[in-house]
Amino acid sequence: MSVLLVLEERNGKISRVSWEAASAALRLGAPQEVTAAVIGAQTEKLAEEAAGKHFGKVIRVEHPLLDHYTADAFTLALEQLIQKESPAQAVFPHTYQVRDYAPALACRMGQALIGDVIEIGEGPVFTRQLMQGRLNGSYRHSGTGPCFVSIQAGAFRAELPASTAGAAAIETFTPSIDAAQIRTRPGEPFRGSAQTVDLGSAQLIVSVGRGIREAENLPLVEALAGALGAELAASRPICDNGWLPMERQVGSSGQSVAPKLYLAVGISGAIQHLVGMKGSQCIVAINKDPDAPIFEIADYGIVGDLFEVVPALTEAIKTAKQ
Amino acid sequence: MKIIVAIKQVPERDAPAHIAPDAKGIEERELQFAMNEPDAYALEEALQLKERNGGEVIVISAGPERVGSTIREALAKGADRAIHVVSDGLGARDALGVARLLAAAIQPESPDLVLTGLQSEDLGLGQTGVIVAEVLGLPHASLILQVEKTGSGLKVKRELEEGWFQHIELPMPAVLTIQSGGNKLRYATLMGIKRAKTKELRQINAAELSVDAAPTVTLEQITLPKKQKSTQMLSGTAKEAAASLVEKLKFEARVL
Numbered sequence: 283m284s285v286l287l288v289l290e291e292r293n294g295k296i297s298r299v300s301w302e303a304a305s306a307a308l309r310l311g312a313p314q315e316v317t318a319a320v321i322g323a324q325t326e327k328l329a330e331e332a333a334g335k336h337f338g339k340v341i342r343v344e345h346p347l348l349d350h351y352t353a354d355a356f357t358l359a360l361e362q363l364i365q366k367e368s369p370a371q372a373v374f375p376h377t378y379q380v381r382d383y384a385p386a387l388a389c390r391m392g393q394a395l396i397g398d399v400i401e402i403g404e405g406p407v408f409t410r411q412l413m414q415g416r417l418n419g420s421y422r423h424s425g426t427g428p429c430f431v432s433i434q435a436g437a438f439r440a441e442l443p444a445s446t447a448g449a450a451a452i453e454t455f456t457p458s459i460d461a462a463q464i465r466t467r468p469g470e471p472f473r474g475s476a477q478t479v480d481l482g483s484a485q486l487i488v489s490v491g492r493g494i495r496e497a498e499n500l501p502l503v504e505a506l507a508g509a510l511g512a513e514l515a516a517s518r519p520i521c522d523n524g525w526l527p528m529e530r531q532v533g534s535s536g537q538s539v540a541p542k543l544y545l546a547v548g549i550s551g552a553i554q555h556l557v558g559m560k561g562s563q564c565i566v567a568i569n570k571d572p573d574a575p576i577f578e579i580a581d582y583g584i585v586g587d588l589f590e591v592v593p594a595l596t597e598a599i600k601t602a603k604q
Numbered sequence: 605m606k607i608i609v610a611i612k613q614v615p616e617r618d619a620p621a622h623i624a625p626d627a628k629g630i631e632e633r634e635l636q637f638a639m640n641e642p643d644a645y646a647l648e649e650a651l652q653l654k655e656r657n658g659g660e661v662i663v664i665s666a667g668p669e670r671v672g673s674t675i676r677e678a679l680a681k682g683a684d685r686a687i688h689v690v691s692d693g694l695g696a697r698d699a700l701g702v703a704r705l706l707a708a709a710i711q712p713e714s715p716d717l718v719l720t721g722l723q724s725e726d727l728g729l730g731q732t733g734v735i736v737a738e739v740l741g742l743p744h745a746s747l748i749l750q751v752e753k754t755g756s757g758l759k760v761k762r763e764l765e766e767g768w769f770q771h772i773e774l775p776m777p778a779v780l781t782i783q784s785g786g787n788k789l790r791y792a793t794l795m796g797i798k799r800a801k802t803k804e805l806r807q808i809n810a811a812e813l814s815v816d817a818a819p820t821v822t823l824e825q826i827t828l829p830k831k832q833k834s835t836q837m838l839s840g841t842a843k844e845a846a847a848s849l850v851e852k853l854k855f856e857a858r859v860l
Contacts, residue, residue, distance in 0.1 A: 353744065383734070385734040385738070386737065386738035390738060394819070395699070398730075411728065421823055469773075518784070519784075535767070543853065565833075567835075578831050578832055582857075584849060585837065595850070599860075
């Protein structure tokens, strides 16, 4: 049984989530059965980086038209590679880029992607979250043809054992892609707004979510952050509503943080938020819903009305600091 | 511009998620349902595009009879007409099976643009729009926050990770999946609610679309998540809980 692992590049290196997907791929097959693919117009360095790990082989999927990501070119290239390699499973990191093309790639081969997988059990059975993290669902591939799986960030270890078998062999695969087949024209990436808040280096963060209900209630959490000397952050809906600037957003589309203390107020804990903060040293959650998924990763939890708990906490901190 | 918006009815946020006895779904009896929020943003984008460029907004939704209430809400907000793909058995289909169903119902309309939310709040598969594009043979872009009509097609703003964005140009017809937050959502007006009752809502039985339902991916079991940490729950009144939290943070976690 062979496994095709698709690695992604970030800042010239193979990204951390890609190594996490590699750990997942190594659950599905022995190292020599795993083929790692790097994709681009110039993939020599990435291929060398991958070949240092224990894989069966590394394939450079290389073409000038793969220089910038487009769904059309990536889908075409990987479709041809999968036809050639016919793996039992194709494993991807669950990134925005993979979300953009992997469902179409799977569809082209008559398959449905099992996306955002957090656990792989015997079978293999793939576990993913449902209902914003309140429940888990376990899925099995039942068709013929390759099984497509994408792996959620932070669910598997990024540290792989170095290869003891020497560097993996590197092959080059040149897909046939015609410029006319690429229908979208991507522009250069740009920053949304000037980043004046560096949440990434904050030691203490008070973060607020939908539970706050209205912008008029924000002073409540601002007072708590003030008492603690903490930065104020938020989950996506707060920034979507324009109640706090986007630069204060924590999560997959915002900043990733790992403070000493992360105090989540009225945040239910959808996975898009958790991936941005679950590395925090100490997590406190205040939420009215005892089943909110934020409590699954919290060190301390208070189930209660934030409109009572937060002012009480602000007072208690002020007292403690006197 | 003829725009089709695919919307999904999902359990209301914070609704109790009780696992059904067969462990393949959740108990629906006491649930309230609402429009999937990312789809509400897709609908808003469509209505604003129509206001700027003219045309027609058609909503499409697949699901059992109860989905009709969410479709009426979309009509009340300003969609011109609606298609309801009636099916009680969507749960047995995988993402591919559902997207094929929607694509089969969309195709005869030959829209200029198909919009949908980037993911649903219940299953969270985040694939429907991209697969619909593939099945219809149309270009797509995902995680879109702004849509602008240009001379020859569209210019869209796509969200990347960690606060980055990019613009993408693509021809029409096309499929876009819409990220939340790009626009401010409108409410239905009383007049809108009144008008919605007279708008066309066409039902198509899923069986009539003769789309292969055999899934390649099956849900085996729904379970409660395992706790990743042993959480200390602090009880008592708000004041008591706050006091013991400060104690813990100071002397146990040593983060204050």
